[in-house]
Amino acid sequence: MTPPREHGAATAHVADRVREAIIRGAYPPGTRIRQEELAEETGASRVPVREALRVLEAEGLVTLVANTGAWVSSLSLGECQEIYRVRERVEPLLLRMSGPGLSGPVLDELEALAERMSASDDPEAFLELDRAFHLLTYTGTSTVVLTDLVHRLWNRTQAYRRVYTRLMDDRARRTVHDEHRLIVGALRDHDIDAAESLLAGHIRRTRRQLASHPEVFAAPEEG
Amino acid sequence: MTPPREHGAATAHVADRVREAIIRGAYPPGTRIRQEELAEETGASRVPVREALRVLEAEGLVTLVANTGAWVSSLSLGECQEIYRVRERVEPLLLRMSGPGLSGPVLDELEALAERMSASDDPEAFLELDRAFHLLTYTGTSTVVLTDLVHRLWNRTQAYRRVYTRLMDDRARRTVHDEHRLIVGALRDHDIDAAESLLAGHIRRTRRQLASHPEVFAAPEEG
């Protein structure tokens, strides 16, 4: 039943699994993570589990307290705004580097994603397609530092986007779809300046909307 | 001789020590890091050493290869340029948030640092004072995400700044000093827009100068 994994991959396996679970929403912010549990679930011992937790801590996804335990990181509204402000500055740069490298088929796929998004009204689908859309716009470059940074920023805020998504009204959704279509259009036109500034505005607007919903950051009741 | 450290701090202790050594230049890029050696040096066992290496890997300071070993990370010219481009966008933002929080005494200290820098002509002193200067300009805010990001970007590029510093001629140094003084001036005037754009130009110029010295990124001979 347990496929024999290769030697030297246990830590990465555990980290990948937990990261994925956090992003997927299976482990919401504040969730306690117990080493032994994780070890059992992943079929590893506690040593690679602990290394994985250190990795996730450095990524900002997990918070470790010495001699006490590990929890899925929570963000305050302020910290989340900080991340969005960084994204406002950094993602347009990444888009600038990526845009010229996006092939026709990828642009078609972006358009399709934007279309599917506006067709569906399931918040979880919105969340997933939105993420897929933006991250796909960043696949036109092989820059590693910048791409990695942006992925991390997305990961850290994913849980809060998930909650916020459920609060969006039709008008807010419409605006997002419009912006997405405009961004694809600018990319098609090779108007990278326009794409960059559209994206900056897109993120900035989202940040401000998020700021008007502080209830997103209320710590959920223990249950 | 070995002061009894508190329980639960071994990993952090090892990580701090290695990070400091990398920044100080004691471990240049490409240096092999052996677990047992480190364990002996720090008085810990290999378990916390391995956790520390994972942390440093996530910070980009160390490169781990499974079943093979750990090395101090090297940057290509391209990767370094990437980091500088990120810094160009992100540090002005941090300065914007920090500037209003800088007290009079801190501004005086910044001026003193800039002065000491232009007085000395030792490259190592230049390096250290430059770092101290910029990081001090970021102490006026309690933002944690952004501050941490900027520190990491500085850490990853420190080794290359060290090499480049030795290649700078008088004109290049003069320019740096002038820019530093202008930045302090703008901060004193509470002209945050000016400070931001001066800083962006400062980083951008450095990036371009660095790009014209690709020899900085040549892998040193094995020794």
Add this chain to the structure above:
DNA sequence: GCTGTTGCGATTGGATGCAATGCCCGGTAC
């Protein structure tokens, strides 16, 4: 002389066991 191979030593990866710490709960004093 050069190339491919095989075995050994060095090093890393992971599991287990024990020590240290913190938390929770019951008890007690006020």
Add this chain to the structure above:
DNA sequence: GTACCGGGCATTGCATCCAATCGCAACAGC
């Protein structure tokens, strides 16, 4: 009733031990 204290248990932190892997060097074949 509340606040403080102490002990047991759950959990984490770390050291030791063993297995897996890699690199290198000696050797055999051509």
